[in-house]
Each structure stands twice: as C-alpha cells, then as structure tokens.
C-alpha cells in the first residue's frame with residue numbers, strides 16, 4: 001500500500017526576492033537581497049544597522065551573499081547590491097495564490113512555510129499523471145501564471161521529497177523512484193537531512209559519519225550513545241524510511257475507536273468482525289465531521305500487555321466503511337499471529353482532510369459507498385447503533401445486502417416497506 005505513495009515537496013526559489021521582482025521587474029537580473037531586522041531603506045542605498053539578509057537573488061549568491069548573513073557583510077562583498085526591506089504582508093498575499101495552485105492538484109497540502117509545502121498526490125495520479133508530471137504542471141503554472149520559480153522533489157516520503165527539492169535549485173526537479181530511496185540518499189552529506197543541525201552533524205563527524213550512507217550503516221547502539229534516543233529515528237530516515245503522513249492543518253488530527261474485552265479474543269473470525277465494527281464506528285464519525293482519512297491505523301494489546309500499532313497510507317483518502325475496514329483488517333492480519341489472545345483492539349484514522357463537495361473527484365465507486373454508508377448512518381441515528389449490523393461472512397456479501405436494503409429504502413432513502 002505504502003509503496004504507491006507519492007509525495008511532492010514544492011519549494012519556491014528565493015521567494016521573498018521573487019515576490020519583490022513581481023513589483024520591481026526592472027531589478028530582474030541584478031544582485032538583490034531582501035533584508036530585515038534593521039531600518040527599512042529605499043531601493044539602492046540602505047542603512048545596514050543590524051539587519052540580516054532574509055533572501056538573496058541567485059545573481060547575488062555567487063558573490064557569497066546568502067540568507068542569515070549580516071547585511072553590512074553582504075554590502076562589503078557586493079557594493080552594488082540592491083537592498084529591499086522585508087514586506088511580509090505582500091509575500092503572504094502572493095503565498096495564497098501559490099497555495100491555490102497546490103490545491104488544484106491535491107486536497108492533502110501541508111504548508112511548511114509561506115513558500116513551501118508537502119503535497120500527497122497519491123490519489124491525484126489518475127487525474128493528472130504520475131508524480132513527475134504533476135510536479136512539472138505545478139512548476140509550469142507557477143512560472144506562467146505567477147512568474148515564480150520553484151523547485152520540486154518527488155518521492156515516496158516527506159523526508160526524501162524535501163531533500164530532493166533542495167538538490168538542484170533553482171527550478172530543479174528531482175524524482176526519486178520508489179525503492180531507490182536508500183541509494184539516492186547514500187552519497188549525500190548528513191547535513192542534507194531535515195532536522196540534522198550543526199550540533200548533530202559535528203557529533204556524527206567525530207565518529208567518522210559524514211554521509212547518509214554511513215549513517216544508515218552505522219551501529220544503532222553507537223549512534224544512540226552519540227545522539228541520544230532520537231538516533232534510531234534519524235537512522236531510519238537515512239534509510240529512506242519515513243511513514244509520516246502529510247498533515248492538513250485546521251482539521252482534527254485523528255479519529256479513533258478502541259475497546260477492551262472482558263474476555264480476551266482468540267478467534268480470527270471474532271477479531272475480524274470486531275475490526276469491521278470499529279472501522280464502521282470510525283467511518284461514521286468521519287462522515288459526520290465531513291472528513292476523509294489518508295491513513296488507517298490499528299492497535300492491538302495482547303494478554304501479556306505487549307502493544308503493537310500498525311499504520312498504512314491509502315491510495316486515496318476515504319471515509320467509506322468498506323475501505324476503512326479492509327485496510328484495518330489487512331493491518332490486523334499483519335500484526336496478529338494465531339494463538340495470541342487480544343485484550344484491546346483499536347482502529348484509527350489519520351491524515352484527515354475536509355471532504356471535497358465532489359466525491360467523484362476521487363472515484364465514482366466512492367459515491368456508491370457514500371450512499372450506502374450515509375443511509376446506514378441515518379438508520380443508526382433513528383433506530384440506535386445496533387439497528388443495522390453488517391453481514392459478517394464477507395464484505396462483498398454485506399455490501400450486496402446493503403444494496404438490496406438501499407433499493408428497498410427507495411431513492412429518497414426513506415423506508416418504504
């Protein structure tokens with residue numbers, strides 16, 4: 001399931017400078033910086049004070065001018081430098097237009113800052129082509145419609161996509177095919193890893209680790225001594241493993257249901273039917289909140305109190321019981337071995353997004369499930385949660401039963417018999 005996941009990291013190039021060039025096109029091609037923290041100056045001759053460079057044009061960078069450099073130093077390096085004050089309100093307005101373009105290609109957009117975002121386009125590929133094609137569409141639209149250059153990384157995880165987007169700036173496009181993450185990362189310096197600051201990299205350097213490949217191969221025990229408890233997670237990311245979902249701000253982070261049994265469950269069939277019931281409970285809450293889930297998770301606690309969690313990102317965000325249940329059952333089957341008895345079971349939905357008005361955007365099959373589920377939700381509300389119990393022999397049968405039931409309900413969803 002996860003191998004199909006496609007994530008874009010889109011990062012605009014020298015964004016503050018690019019925004020300034022939109023309203024000062026005459027400065028195009030000249031060394032320009034946007035600087036803040038000092039006194040705002042007019043174009044040409046600023047008073048540097050304590051200001052630092054916030055963004056530098058690609059014309060200024062070969063001269064050694066880069067962001068975080070004190071402005072006085074930048075002017076010493078490049079006396080003809082054009083200095084503009086930071087105007088964050090203008091950049092925020094431009095940013096809104098940029099994000100409107102992102103949202104044309106996926107509802108799953110996680111902003112990193114004004115000028116960068118992760119997009120989970122797994123569910124958009126049927127409509128727009130593969131990750132590389134979507135990346136080119138976005139780059140072309142930003143360039144043509146907004147006159148803004150951007151770099152994009154395409155990969156199966158957020159970490160690898162972010163590293164890829166940073167590799168060939170400006171106007172870069174780096175695609176890391178699924179399965180090639182480790183080989184892609186191996187030769188890169190550890191400092192390329194998001195979150196690996198100077199302290200981490202210098203500690204790693206002391207034990208002879210300079211590249212991600214060396215980090216991936218290192219002894220985890222040694223790494224933990226050097227870096228502390230975060231070492232194992234960093235090492236997994238150096239291997240290209242990063243299951244973290246693209247998180248859309250402004251909606252609940254997750255919805256879950258779990259139950260503890262008075263008598264531990266030991267039968268596969270019982271485990272399957274409880275998983276399906278819990279998934280239906282999660283589905284009902286998703287639909288009531290108008291949300292779709294990109295990720296499904298399960299939690300099992302065994303009678304010896306060992307607890308296992310498993311999660312999977314779905315090919316497209318869903319809210320139908322049948323989709324949630326089949327994903328959850330697959331995860332339970334992976335986590336459970338016959339003979340183990342289960343005292344607690346949970347099903348959760350993560351990576352939640354607001355459900356688009358047009359469900360057909362994702363899949364016409366979704367509309368059908370949607371009708372079935374909303375009819376059942378209505379009956380549960382009217383007659384209580386036990387009024388409708390889905391067939392337990394197979395999902396297909398239960399669906400057929402539901403369709404028959406729907407037919408009997410009639411097109412308006414009202415009981416007619």
Ligand SMILES: [Mg+2]
Nearest residue numbers: 011012013115
């Ligand atoms: Mg940027």
